[in-house]
Amino acid sequence: MILELRNVSYRYRKGALALEDVSIGVGEGQSVGLVGESGSGKSTIVRLMLALAKPTAGEVLFDGEPITPATMRRFRASVQTVFQDPYSSLDPRQNIESIVAEPLRSLGIAKGSEARAMVAASLASVGIAADSLARYPHAFSGGQRQRIAIARATVCHPRLLLADEPVSALDVTTRIQVIDLLAELRESAGLAILMVSHDLSAVAALCDETVVLNSGRVVESGTTSTILAAPREEYTRQLVAAVPRLPAP
Amino acid sequence: MTLLSVSSLGVTAPGGRALVSDLSFDLAAGKRLGLIGESGSGKSVTSLAVTGLLGAGLVATGSVLLDGVQVVGGAERRLVPLRGRVASVVFQEPLTALDPLMRIGKQLAEPLARHRALRGAALRVAVSEALAEVSLDDARIARAYPHEISGGQRQRAAIAIALSSRPQLLIADEPTTALDVTVQAQIVSLLDNLVEARGMALLFISHDLAVVSAMTNDLIVMSAGVAVERGTVAEVLSAPKDPYTAQLVRSARDLDAMLGER
Numbered sequence: 001m002i003l004e005l006r007n008v009s010y011r012y013r014k015g016a017l018a019l020e021d022v023s024i025g026v027g028e029g030q031s032v033g034l035v036g037e038s039g040s041g042k043s044t045i046v047r048l049m050l051a052l053a054k055p056t057a058g059e060v061l062f063d064g065e066p067i068t069p070a071t072m073r074r075f076r077a078s079v080q081t082v083f084q085d086p087y088s089s090l091d092p093r094q095n096i097e098s099i100v101a102e103p104l105r106s107l108g109i110a111k112g113s114e115a116r117a118m119v120a121a122s123l124a125s126v127g128i129a130a131d132s133l134a135r136y137p138h139a140f141s142g143g144q145r146q147r148i149a150i151a152r153a154t155v156c157h158p159r160l161l162l163a164d165e166p167v168s169a170l171d172v173t174t175r176i177q178v179i180d181l182l183a184e185l186r187e188s189a190g191l192a193i194l195m196v197s198h199d200l201s202a203v204a205a206l207c208d209e210t211v212v213l214n215s216g217r218v219v220e221s222g223t224t225s226t227i228l229a230a231p232r233e234e235y236t237r238q239l240v241a242a243v244p245r246l247p248a249p
Numbered sequence: 250m251t252l253l254s255v256s257s258l259g260v261t262a263p264g265g266r267a268l269v270s271d272l273s274f275d276l277a278a279g280k281r282l283g284l285i286g287e288s289g290s291g292k293s294v295t296s297l298a299v300t301g302l303l304g305a306g307l308v309a310t311g312s313v314l315l316d317g318v319q320v321v322g323g324a325e326r327r328l329v330p331l332r333g334r335v336a337s338v339v340f341q342e343p344l345t346a347l348d349p350l351m352r353i354g355k356q357l358a359e360p361l362a363r364h365r366a367l368r369g370a371a372l373r374v375a376v377s378e379a380l381a382e383v384s385l386d387d388a389r390i391a392r393a394y395p396h397e398i399s400g401g402q403r404q405r406a407a408i409a410i411a412l413s414s415r416p417q418l419l420i421a422d423e424p425t426t427a428l429d430v431t432v433q434a435q436i437v438s439l440l441d442n443l444v445e446a447r448g449m450a451l452l453f454i455s456h457d458l459a460v461v462s463a464m465t466n467d468l469i470v471m472s473a474g475v476a477v478e479r480g481t482v483a484e485v486l487s488a489p490k491d492p493y494t495a496q497l498v499r500s501a502r503d504l505d506a507m508l509g510e511r
Contacts, residue, residue: 037429141288142288171456172456238431244433
């Protein structure tokens with residue numbers, strides 16, 4: 001396992017239990033979808049997995065070990081994130097080159113011409129033209145911004161990408177393109193992906209495994225095809241049934 | 250007289266860029282129409298033009314007749330009586346549509362008092378009835394501020410407010426886009442039932458073909474401010490004529506196929 005939550009519970013400082021005895025992990029090259037409604041604890045899991053919060057009980061393990069200040073830099077270089085809203089996740093006052101180079105700078109991975117080459121390669125891999133380097137986020141559409149966010153997350157060649165609702169803010173056609181891009185990165189770079197989403201079709205398109213979360217507990221997990229075709233839990237059935245479907249052709 | 254008659258509607262941004270060009274459609278009382286397109290296709294601008302709510306600097310040309318009143322270039326005092334009584338809007342994001350500093354009950358009481366001349370005990374009863382109609386039965390909702398209730402509850406409250414003036418036309422502009430799928434399914438069915446029960450006309454705006462097809466049978470596909478295709482849901486899905494529509498249908502079918510057989 002690259003990253004694993006083992007029997008994790010999380011309680012807010014005043015009161016409510018946000019997660020209860022959750023175990024979930026992502027291994028090398030795996031793709032896991034984390035599905036649930038607002039308030040189910042998805043974002044709390046992402047925060048714990050990014051070591052932005054500490055669990056009340058249980059362990060967060062990176063390569064089988066707790067994350068310590070000594071392993072933090074290696075952890076950050078191995079696990080990167082794409083957020084839901086590409087309009088708020090890119091600094092409006094930095095140009096694209098500076099935005100995409102940020103992990104290289106902050107993790108001390110590369111600078112100068114080496115960094116420039118990595119940024120160019122990363123942007124090329126997400127289909128953003130090389131002449132975009134000096135432009136600013138406002139000049140790009142939502143789908144292009146999400147590609148730039150993906151370029152930033154993958155520029156340091158991480159092993160795991162945490163994608164928190166990466167396509168929910170996008171139009172249907174753009175959604176397909178970004179899902180295809182993530183699938184391609186998975187194939188070509190062997191990138192493991194944990195995708196958080198309330199949209200089962202996006203999870204179905206990208207993830208081999210699915211974990212269903214309800215009120216801070218894992219209610220069902222298994223291969224995505226099994227969960228879609230034969231959900232065991234009533235909650236999962238409701239979730240599948242709620243997805244709007246087109247009239248049959 | 251048609252309830253809403255739009256002909257050769259154009260909307261231009263400051264600087265002259267066309268946001269909507271030469272758009273025409275009619276919507277009769279009690280009928281439903283879907284406007285579908287992606288971000289920037291001009292569908293929300295169209296809904297604002299229909300109610301005379303275009304932002305500063307946006308200029309409308311052509312004609313929008315709402316209950317026989319010309320909205321394009323119409324004087325504000327002629328438009329005010331249309332809003333609420335003839336047409337109401339439910340917006341995409343209930344958190345910004347609702348006043349954050351006012352309790353839900355008060356926000357609902359205002360239009361009820363104005364449009365139905367209710368006061369005192371009768372007004373309080375009307376508020377709880379209006380909330381019950383959108384399945385907000387909990388008495389605490391009326392006393393809550395918008396941030397204290399869930400996104401789905403906020404959208405139900407916004408729908409109750411839009412319906413409080415008994416409009417003949419409901420304009421729903423991406424009313425479920427900000428919501429989870431399960432909540433979306435509830436709101437879609439709530440809107441469907443209310444529109445049916447009251448015999449309202451509905452202009453339903455969305456980027457999601459699957460959601461639109463659950464609400465309306467007739468739709469217009471917009472791209473870059475132009476109506477590129479119109480027809481029934483079945484026609485558009487089975488034989489899209491325009492290349493943009495074909496791409497939209499293909500994407501929607503691809504996503505749908507991911508979910509497997511029904």
